[in-house]
Amino acid sequence: MRLATYFGGQGRGDALADLLSQIDRRYGKDLGRKEQLLMARLHTEIDATPEAFRARLAAAHHGSAEEQTADLAALAHLALAAGGRPLAWGTYNDESYKWVASMDRTPGFWTGGLSFLLTGEDWKSALERLENESLSERTFDTARLLTAELVRRAPNHADLPALRVALMGKHVARGEGKAALALLPLVESAPAAVAD
Numbered sequence: 305m306r307l308a309t310y311f312g313g314q315g316r317g318d319a320l321a322d323l324l325s326q327i328d329r330r331y332g333k334d335l336g337r338k339e340q341l342l343m344a345r346l347h348t349e350i351d352a353t354p355e356a357f358r359a360r361l362a363a364a365h366h367g368s369a370e371e372q373t374a375d376l377a378a379l380a381h382l383a384l385a386a387g388g389r390p391l392a393w394g395t396y397n398d399e400s401y402k403w404v405a406s407m408d409r410t411p412g413f414w415t416g417g418l419s420f421l422l423t424g425e426d427w428k429s430a431l432e433r434l435e436n437e438s439l440s441e442r443t444f445d446t447a448r449l450l451t452a453e454l455v456r457r458a459p460n461h462a463d464l465p466a467l468r469v470a471l472m473g474k475h476v477a478r479g480e481g482k483a484a485l486a487l488l489p490l491v492e493s494a495p496a497a498v499a500d
Contacts, residue, residue, distance in 0.1 A: 465494030
């Protein structure tokens, strides 16, 4: 912990990331909830969101039912912060797109929708762009799924209004005004600090 604090204080995020990676490799299976929460916090400080998500998910595995419910909000916030970085959640493999694209490079039966998206572009860069865009969509979907699970488990959870505000912000940034406005009535009834 002292070394992590030292690296963080010196602005040496790369050294802190290496240290945290080594701790995880050496002691990861033996870390309990408290240690995993610390790992998540330290990863968050250096903007290593996927690693923070994985550590928080591991902490939730060791928590009580009430702690796991609270972890849902933290995980959803991390998923919103991930953007186009893959999380330790679900499948992020776009190999099927690459397979279809390599099989039939002309617009035809097999590539139907894929060709429509990629026509007239360099195939490799188009596939990379498609993969990057789909990652941000998947992380946003993850945040929405985690929020829905939190609503299902604890509809009046204290972290829910702030999470809905963060979801609204993401919808607005994506140009989805109707989806953001749909959340507005749920936020207006929140405490004044969150509603403002």
